[in-house]
Amino acid sequence: MNILVFVKTNPDLQMIRIKDRQPVMxxxxxxxxxxxxxxxxxxxxxxxxxxxxxITAVCLAEANRRAxxxxxxxxxxxxxxxxxxxxxxxxxxxxxxxxxxxxxxxxKTGYDLLLFGEGSTDNYTGQVGPRVxxxxxxxxxxxxRKITGTEGGVQVERSMDEHIEVLEAPFPVAVTVVSxxxxxxxxxxxNIMKAGKKPLAxxxxxxxxxxxxxxxxxxxxxxxxxxxxxxxxxxxDGDPAAQAEAFVNALLKEGxxxx
Amino acid sequence: xxxxxxxxxxxxAARELVFxxxxxxxxxxxxxxxxxxxxxxxxxxxxxxxYGADRVYVSEDSAFAGLPVDVVxxxxxxxxxAAGAEYLLVSSTRRGKELAPRVAQKLGAxxxxxxxxxxxxxxxLVAGRYAxxxxxxxxxxxxxxxxxxxxxxKTFEIGxxxxxxxxxxxxxxxxxxxxxxxxxxxxxxGESVNLDAAERIVGVGRxxxxxxxxxxxxxxxAALEAELACTKGLADFQWLPEERIIGLxxxxxxxDLYVAVGISGQIQHTVGVSSSKLIAAINTDKDxxxxxLADYGIVGDLYQVVPALVEKLKGL
Numbered sequence: 335m336n337i338l339v340f341v342k343t344n345p346d347l348q349m350i351r352i353k354d355r356q357p358v359m360x361x362x363x364x365x366x367x368x369x370x371x372x373x374x375x376x377x378x379x380x381x382x383x384x385x386x387x388x389i390t391a392v393c394l395a396e397a398n399r400r401a402x403x404x405x406x407x408x409x410x411x412x413x414x415x416x417x418x419x420x421x422x423x424x425x426x427x428x429x430x431x432x433x434x435x436x437x438x439x440x441x442k443t444g445y446d447l448l449l450f451g452e453g454s455t456d457n458y459t460g461q462v463g464p465r466v467x468x469x470x471x472x473x474x475x476x477x478x479r480k481i482t483g484t485e486g487g488v489q490v491e492r493s494m495d496e497h498i499e500v501l502e503a504p505f506p507v508a509v510t511v512v513s514x515x516x517x518x519x520x521x522x523x524x525n526i527m528k529a530g531k532k533p534l535a536x537x538x539x540x541x542x543x544x545x546x547x548x549x550x551x552x553x554x555x556x557x558x559x560x561x562x563x564x565x566x567x568x569x570x571d572g573d574p575a576a577q578a579e580a581f582v583n584a585l586l587k588e589g590x591x592x593x
Numbered sequence: 594x595x596x597x598x599x600x601x602x603x604x605x606a607a608r609e610l611v612f613x614x615x616x617x618x619x620x621x622x623x624x625x626x627x628x629x630x631x632x633x634x635x636x637x638x639x640x641x642x643x644y645g646a647d648r649v650y651v652s653e654d655s656a657f658a659g660l661p662v663d664v665v666x667x668x669x670x671x672x673x674x675a676a677g678a679e680y681l682l683v684s685s686t687r688r689g690k691e692l693a694p695r696v697a698q699k700l701g702a703x704x705x706x707x708x709x710x711x712x713x714x715x716x717x718l719v720a721g722r723y724a725x726x727x728x729x730x731x732x733x734x735x736x737x738x739x740x741x742x743x744x745x746x747k748t749f750e751i752g753x754x755x756x757x758x759x760x761x762x763x764x765x766x767x768x769x770x771x772x773x774x775x776x777x778x779x780x781x782x783g784e785s786v787n788l789d790a791a792e793r794i795v796g797v798g799r800x801x802x803x804x805x806x807x808x809x810x811x812x813x814x815a816a817l818e819a820e821l822a823c824t825k826g827l828a829d830f831q832w833l834p835e836e837r838i839i840g841l842x843x844x845x846x847x848x849d850l851y852v853a854v855g856i857s858g859q860i861q862h863t864v865g866v867s868s869s870k871l872i873a874a875i876n877t878d879k880d881x882x883x884x885x886l887a888d889y890g891i892v893g894d895l896y897q898v899v900p901a902l903v904e905k906l907k908g909l
Contacts, residue, residue, distance in 0.1 A: 345725070347725060347726040347728070347841055347861065348841075348861055350725060350726075350728050350860065351860065352728060352729075352860055357725055357728055357729050428703065429694065429704070430697070430698070430703060430704075433694075433698070455726065456724070456725055456726060457724050457725070457731075458707065458723075458726075459694075459705075459706050459707070460690050460691065460694065460706055460707075461693075461694035461697075461704060461706060462694075463691075463694075464662070464691050464692075464693075464694040464695040464698070465694045465695065465697070465698045467663075467695065468663075468666070468694075468695045468698035468699060469698060473661065473662075473663045473771050473772045473773045474662055474663065474691065474695070474773075475773060476662070476687065476690075476691035477687055477691075489776070493687075493781070494687045494688065495686050495687050495688075496780060496781060497778050497779060497780055497781060498777075498778070498779050498780075498781055499659075499775060499777070499778045500775075500776040500777035500778075501659075501773050501774065501775055501776060502773070502774050502776055503772055503773040503774070504772055507772070507773070510691070551736075552703040552735065552736050552737045553703040553705065553733055553734065553735045553736060553737075554733065554734050554736065555731050555732070555733050556719060556732040556733065556734060557731070557732045558724055558725075558729045558730070558731045558732075559729055559730065560728060560729050560730075560860075561729075561730055561867055561868075563867060563885075563886055565872065565885075565886060565887060565888050566887075566888040566889065567884070567885075567887065567888070567890070568888065568889050568890070569884075569889075569890045569891070569892065570889065570890070570891050574893055574894075574897040574898045574900075574901040575901050575905075577891045577893055577898055577901070578898060578901035578902040578904070578905045579905055581873065581889060581891060581902065581905075582902065582905045582906060582909070584889055585850065585871075585873075585889075586909075588850075588871055590793065590849045590850040590870070590871055591817065591818075591906075591909070
């Protein structure tokens with residue numbers, strides 16, 4: 335069983351501050367996305383339950399993102415091999431371009447199961463998994479909260495808006511996971527040491543039969559600002575009883591109380 | 594004539610999108626068509642016509658059983674090509690969000706998901722969506738010939754049906770059954786917290802000193818007939834379940850009233866409440882960032898203010 339798990343390096347959103355409506359991105363640390371870690375953990379559990387198989391972590395290096403460290407971390411968690419695609423043109427790649435590169439890397443590596451987070455923790459577009467599946471012509475199952483190996487395939491329990499669905503598919507198949515699927519392991523010091531010795535292949539776009547023209551962005555972000563807030567800023571003074579009275583009167587006047 | 598094609602597996606969402614598409618189509622000089630696919634499609638089709646679709650493509654092909662995303666995407670791509678669709682509007686439900694990029698990929702289209710605003714600027718459709726975990730709103734435009742937008746349900750107001758029934762059309766689709774088989778489908782169970790739909794929410798944060806004190810927040814929520822929610826910090830203590838987290842790691846809500854109690858107002862929490870109609874805050878620290886976001890603020894000790902509020906509300 336060949337499992338490919340796709341990982342992305344995300345900005346640590348807990349560290350983002352807003353100044354004059356602009357997100358302050360300088361000095362923001364990058365880390366493996368939480369959902370990607372769930373996908374890696376799911377891969378490890380599947381491989382170990384099957385008693386064999388290879389997990390290859392695939393990552394695309396974007397500007398200033400510590401892609402190699404990201405791959406080392408998932409190798410330390412338990413992935414067997416890693417593939418890193420590096421190319422300056424990818425700094426501006428949109429989801430379609432990222433998907434094309436990842437799909438080509440998947441073809442080169444070979445796969446039975448493709449695992450993704452349901453979205454990246456930063457922008458959560460959820461586009462890359464379905465697009466990779468379409469390019470490769472494999473069916474997809476989104477929002478897995480449980481994956482069980484079957485003879486030549488998987489059974490997936492997935493969490494939809496109002497329902498739980500159980501689906502079965504033979505390999506090859508693409509699956510995206512939600513956070514409730516598992517608690518990703520924290521690598522031991524020993525495994526962190528070992529991770530450096532695991533195979534890591536580096537590809538350029540040319541190695542994948544692509545060039546800069548294949549990854550031109552087809553969409554533009556016109557602005558990316560914090561929402562403007564127009565609030566009343568009315569403060570109630572006095573002792574708690576007076577504050578409570580003024581507050582409740584204000585709510586009554588606003589008509590927001592449920593009576 | 595180029596068209597706007599609308600599809601959602603949820604009839605109400607499809608009607609909302611058709612209604613919006615009619616407005617956009619009038620401005621852009623485009624017609625509106627819709628697709629209704631799978632079991633019961635014929636029944637939904639008439640409604641879509643009444644809300645503005647000139648033509649509804651209807652198929653109850655057996656390949657749609659369980660609505661496998663690869664088959665639905667293929668069908669929509671075939672309909673889009675047949676109709677000459679320039680824009681596809683689908684709902685950003687979980688099903689729609691995995692469908693949109695796949696159909697976009699088939700059509701060589703750019704796509705934007707989780708759209709919560711759609712405006713026309715100089716003849717170009719500009720889509721808004723939260724980015725960076727909700728800290729910002731990204732405005733995006735798509736540069737491909739065909740453009741796919743997955744839109745959050747209830748983004749647009751829907752008016753009364755005005756049009757006639759619309760033309761119902763059975764397209765000749767060429768579909769292969771999916772390799773994915775639906776084995777079981779059951780409603781979600783467990784604690785039913787629906788913060789997304791709550792009209793009033795009381796949020797509690799680290800201003801509460803110990804687990805038992807969260808009962809004060811519960812009392813206030815009960816008095817306001819509100820849902821109780823919390824910051825991630827409080828859920829990390831396991832004082833409340835994760836389902837009640839609001840913010841980056843939890844729900845994005847838009848209630849009529851949000852009351853933040855003992856919450857300082859870090860962006861990681863406030864992204865989940867910034868769309869509230871009214872925000873009120875109770876905090877001991879007059880410089881807490883939450884007050885910058887508040888319509889009504891009380892600087893004070895929550896252990897005194899909350900009981901006074903509960904008493905006042907009970908007396909109404």
